[in-house]
Amino acid sequence: MSKIINTPLTDEVINELKAGDRVLLNGIIYTGRDAAHKRLVELIRKGERLPMDIENQTIYHVGPCPAKPGQVIGSAGPTTSGRMDAYAPLLMKHGLKGMIGKGLRNKEVVDAIRKYNCVYFAAIGGAGALLAEAIKESEVIAFPDLGAEAIYKLRVENFPVTVVIDREGNDLYRIGKEKYKIV
Amino acid sequence: MREVNVKEIANVIERLCIESNYYLPEDVKEALQDSLKKEESPLAKEILQDILKNQEIARRTQVPICQDTGLAVIFLELGQDVRLTGGDLNEAINEGVRRGYKNGYLRKSAVDDPFLVRKNTGDNTPAIIHAKIVAGDKVKIILAPKGGGSENMSALAMLKPSDGVEGIKKFVIDTVDKAGSNPCPPIIVGIGIGGTIEKTTLIAKEALLRTVGQHNPNPEIAKLEKELLEEINKLGIGPQGFGGRTTALAVNIETFPAHIASMPVAINIQCHVARHQEAII
Known part of the structure; x- marks a missing residue:
């Protein structure tokens, strides 16, 4: 049974999420992958304004396909989040609460998730067509020159994700593997 | 002419x-359906169902x-x-x-x-x-x-001939284990053994083109493919790395004669969206 939650994420909602929970997300999320993360972090370091307020927001690590005529967005599954590890702790320090992606995160990211009470969700890698159906509105709000890597503001309805790293640092990738490992 | x-x-x-990009090959779809029947983890079953549903949406609505x-x-x-x-x-x-x-x-x-x-x-x-x-x-x-996600988890080793089959097995299992959730499991593992550095990586990639469920015609190599698949699926990584029995759908090995001093091994990892189409003119 999936938990239905709304964005922006509050501490009350995050406190209830446990690694392994299936969640349906509703509301606004922002996209961002390698190049956009690099630019966001450069802006923070220079003390400049970000193109969006990231307080309590969620960033989805994705570079979608172009939309066909009549489509809100093209296929839009997650990319490997580990490439964002170098930037994620600073964004969490500045208010980011949620990340959606796939794959392993490093210790600095897990430490930041615990320190700033955040959550890391995984969407199903390779399920770009299914995930795009849960995206109801899409608009480029920053870095249009980056193409698929630009920042999009998305409105999602019942967007299916799984909690991988919860606020206590529990990691589904470790827990799940240990449970099903045959020695 | x-x-x-x-x-x-x-x-x-x-x-x-x-x-x-729109149509998942039938053999890959059937392998996913088979793994759904064998999978023990309830969460992994849900993931496999979503993966199957996704390829159906792609086919029906003509999207990647x-x-x-x-x-x-x-x-x-x-x-x-x-x-x-x-x-x-x-x-x-x-x-x-x-x-x-x-x-x-x-x-x-x-x-x-x-x-x-x-x-x-x-x-x-x-x-x-x-x-x-x-x-x-x-x-x-x-x-x-x-795609980049699974390609990034691929690896090459210039093993010594004395490393033998055990050396190959260890390299394969370690590579898949280290990759974990990153290459979007369930995966297909293409392995090239022998040749030179470029030949071994090329045959590893060619191994990914093989129909899922078909084995190398050499019975000894086919046996190694089955053993490696079993060992990989004991790792517990499961679909998307959430834990489960389905880490890989197939292990395909291609070989080529090597230099007397060499035993190169390349591992090309492919995610569950194992796409390929062909045509003859």
Whole structure:
């Protein structure tokens, strides 16, 4: 049974999420992958304004396909989040609460998730067509020159994700593997 | 000599770019359905169901299965009795890729210069072209888009001949274990053993083109494929790395004679969106 939650994420909602929970997300999320993360972090370091307020927001690590005529967005599954590890702790320090992606995160990211009470969700890698159906509105709000890597503001309805790293640092990738490992 | 116009090759490549990204091969779909029956983890079952549902949506609504529509990897088998007309073959292939990625609304994922500027080339060219001259008067084209997530988890080792089968097994299991959730399991593992450094990686990639469930014709190698699949599925990584029995759908090994001093082993990892389509002109 999936938990239905709304964005922006509050501490009350995050406190209830446990690694392994299936969640349906509703509301606004922002996209961002390698190049956009690099630019966001450069802006923070220079003390400049970000193109969006990231307080309590969620960033989805994705570079979608172009939309066909009549489509809100093209296929839009997650990319490997580990490439964002170098930037994620600073964004969490500045208010980011949620990340959606796939794959392993490093210790600095897990430490930041615990320190700033955040959550890391995984969407199903390779399920770009299914995930795009849960995206109801899409608009480029920053870095249009980056193409698929630009920042999009998305409105999602019942967007299916799984909690991988919860606020206590529990990691589904470790827990799940240990449970099903045959020695 | 049979004449083939390169414009026809461009047209076929355009079509294959689109079809390979919209339609998951039947054998991969069947392997996913089989694994769903065997899977023990309730969460893993839900994930496998979503993966199957996703390819169905892609097929029905004519959209890419995965947003990473890859670099266009092309295996071209050119019959020696074919005379190509109508222009430059490499340019025609890239023109086919350019049109396929544009008209199919596929993502353009090629960047140049790869370590300095990393500027998107804008049309997903250049294609990665592996051409072979073969007997006959036909042109065979296999198009296999390759995403970055699984490619990044691939590996090469110049093992010593004395490392033997145990050395190969250890390298494969360690590589898959270390990759964990990153290459979007359930995966297909293509393994090349022997040859030179470029030959071994090429046959590892060719191993990914094999129909899922088919084994190497050499019974000893087929046995090793089965053993490795079993060992990998004991790791517990499971679909998407959430834990479960289905970490890999297949292990395919291709071999080539090696130098007396060498035993290179390449592992090319493929995610569950194991795309490839072919055509013969």
